[in-house]
Amino acid sequence: MDIYLPIAEMSVNVLLLLGMGAAVGFLLGLFGVGGGFLMTPLLIFIGVPPPVAVGSEANQIAAASVSGLIAHWRRGNVDFKMGTVLLAGGAVGSLIGVLLFRELREVGQIDATISIAYVTFLGIVGALMAVESANTILRRRRGAATSTRRQHYWVHRLPFKMRFRRSKLYISAIAPAGIGLFVGILAAIMGVGGGFIMVPAMIYILGMPTSVVIGTSLFQIMFVTSIVTVLHAVTNNTVDMVLALILLAGAVVGAQFGSRVGTALRGEQLRGLLALLVLAVCAKLFVDLVVEPDDLYSVAPAFQ
Amino acid sequence: MSLVSTRSRRHLVLMVALTLVVGNAVGARADYLIADLSDHRIEITSGFTGAEVLLFGTREGDGDIVVVLRGPPEPLVVRRKSRTFGLWLNRDSMVFTDAPGYYAVAANRPLAEIAAPGLLEDLAIGFENLPLELYDSDNQAELATFRTALLRNMGKVGLYSGAIAQIRFVGSQLFRTTFELPANVPTGLYHADIFLIDNGALVSRRTTALQIRKSGFEAALSSFAQYQPLLYGLVAVVVALVAGWTAGMVFRKG
Numbered sequence: 001m002d003i004y005l006p007i008a009e010m011s012v013n014v015l016l017l018l019g020m021g022a023a024v025g026f027l028l029g030l031f032g033v034g035g036g037f038l039m040t041p042l043l044i045f046i047g048v049p050p051p052v053a054v055g056s057e058a059n060q061i062a063a064a065s066v067s068g069l070i071a072h073w074r075r076g077n078v079d080f081k082m083g084t085v086l087l088a089g090g091a092v093g094s095l096i097g098v099l100l101f102r103e104l105r106e107v108g109q110i111d112a113t114i115s116i117a118y119v120t121f122l123g124i125v126g127a128l129m130a131v132e133s134a135n136t137i138l139r140r141r142r143g144a145a146t147s148t149r150r151q152h153y154w155v156h157r158l159p160f161k162m163r164f165r166r167s168k169l170y171i172s173a174i175a176p177a178g179i180g181l182f183v184g185i186l187a188a189i190m191g192v193g194g195g196f197i198m199v200p201a202m203i204y205i206l207g208m209p210t211s212v213v214i215g216t217s218l219f220q221i222m223f224v225t226s227i228v229t230v231l232h233a234v235t236n237n238t239v240d241m242v243l244a245l246i247l248l249a250g251a252v253v254g255a256q257f258g259s260r261v262g263t264a265l266r267g268e269q270l271r272g273l274l275a276l277l278v279l280a281v282c283a284k285l286f287v288d289l290v291v292e293p294d295d296l297y298s299v300a301p302a303f304q
Numbered sequence: 305m306s307l308v309s310t311r312s313r314r315h316l317v318l319m320v321a322l323t324l325v326v327g328n329a330v331g332a333r334a335d336y337l338i339a340d341l342s343d344h345r346i347e348i349t350s351g352f353t354g355a356e357v358l359l360f361g362t363r364e365g366d367g368d369i370v371v372v373l374r375g376p377p378e379p380l381v382v383r384r385k386s387r388t389f390g391l392w393l394n395r396d397s398m399v400f401t402d403a404p405g406y407y408a409v410a411a412n413r414p415l416a417e418i419a420a421p422g423l424l425e426d427l428a429i430g431f432e433n434l435p436l437e438l439y440d441s442d443n444q445a446e447l448a449t450f451r452t453a454l455l456r457n458m459g460k461v462g463l464y465s466g467a468i469a470q471i472r473f474v475g476s477q478l479f480r481t482t483f484e485l486p487a488n489v490p491t492g493l494y495h496a497d498i499f500l501i502d503n504g505a506l507v508s509r510r511t512t513a514l515q516i517r518k519s520g521f522e523a524a525l526s527s528f529a530q531y532q533p534l535l536y537g538l539v540a541v542v543v544a545l546v547a548g549w550t551a552g553m554v555f556r557k558g
Contacts, residue, residue: 233534295460
């Protein structure tokens with residue numbers, strides 16, 4: 001059963017899209033992160049033009065983050081003040097990202113940029129997660145106690161300090177705004193929410209308590225991906241609403257199963273699995289960049 | 305005065321019409337060519353997976369039939385990757401200002417047997433005779449390579465067909481052929497040129513048009529996205545947020 005995607009201007013099997021949505025939703029439910037940074041490469045693998053994959057995936061992430069955000073908000077796990085500072089940076093970052101995206105698209109370097117960004121960040125995050133989970137598993141085998149240590153030295157020396165009651169922090173607003181800005185740029189160029197960068201940054205750089213990290217990052221992600229969607233629609237015309245909604249339908253169902261399976265597995269095993277998956281996607285993109293392509297030439301509509 | 309002038313004008317029209325009829329009757333043996341497409345409008349809807357158009361016609365007497373189906377012209381850029389810091393990145397590029405969005409040729413026998421290269425070139429029949437203008441005409445040195453790359457890449461996605469499609473005769477006068485339009489056909493106005501070539505000389509030609517456009521929900525959505533991008537973006541966000549919220553509600557209760 002094929003469906004014609006009006007913005008991507010291609011015909012795709014709707015069951016394939018639902019299946020991809022379900023698979024990525026399953027992982028999202030299982031690990032709590034990983035919607036966009038797996039879905040965007042998958043869409044590119046099946047032939048969706050990379051700019052459309054990025055724009056539509058931002059739209060889908062906005063939808064996917066709503067219910068999670070509401071659940072965390074009900075439990076009081078959202079630091080709205082911190083979220084707003086992150087969002088302020090994110091809004092500026094997404095504008096920079098979308099403009100950069102348009103420039104790169106015009107000079108024919110956007111596909112390569114998206115791939116390089118994915119290889120870099122998937123590589124770093126995947127390797128860190130693999131090492132961390134392997135260490136935890138080894139330590140558990142040896143029976144040693146796991147220690148959690150917060151590190152935030154240089155953040156305390158920056159000016160413009162603000163009090164974030166919910167996070168029990170008195171730190172400079174520059175740090176969260178800077179993190180938000182960086183994640184906003186990534187969201188616009190890679191079609192990701194950026195949770196995989198933001199969550200570790202909130203814990204290890206800002207020193208936020210883990211209880212409010214997920215809810216607060218979802219707050220930032222929902223608004224930033226919404227902004228990115230509108231900006232991509234305006235500057236690049238690359239948001240396919242039909243594609244986003246089909247993926248969402250699959251993801252919603254997949255996420256329910258994922259979260260059920262997730263409760264039955266241990267955290268470090270989950271992170272180890274996710275790390276392997278992330279590294280596999282990273283490897284595939286890396287190979288596509290370094291192996292000589294079958295055809296060195298490609299054709300695209302010209303911008304004049 | 306005005307009455308006379310009207311009458312003489314009417315006279316003239318009548319004479320011209322008569323001459324045309326007589327002229328046609330005299331030249332009818334070789335000149336007679338009629339062709340049409342099975343569809344003049346193809347609508348792209350949500351279930352669109354490509355289409356097949358049938359071209360049929362009739363000709364009087366002998367002669368070969370060649371048909372060229374051409375999509376709307378659009379500027380296309382051809383880029384070449386080269387190894388940069390170990391990565392294969394786009395480096396050189398060339399812009400063709402009015403490459404047809406679709407190109408296919410059909411004939412009843414090999415083109416080389418039908419006409420001399422000169423005539424095929426004049427009529428722009430065949431891959432090698434496709435007129436492709438360069439945006440920046442300075443770079444002529446590598447034109448051939450980029451041109452071939454354009455033809456090859458458009459062929460790969462089914463938009464250009466290098467192979468000549470077969471025109472079949474039904475009896476001695478009726479002919480028919482089909483063109484495959486893939487799901488990714490560009491929208492716009494297509495032209496089918498039908499040539500009747502006898503003993504290597506062009507005897508007659510006809511042109512018929514084909515309109516391909518998005519229709520229904522797809523058309524509405526894509527023109528909305530194109531002409532009101534800000535509103536489209538906002539609607540996309542609101543729809544997504546409501547859908548996401550609804551989905552969350554459904555599964556919380558369930």
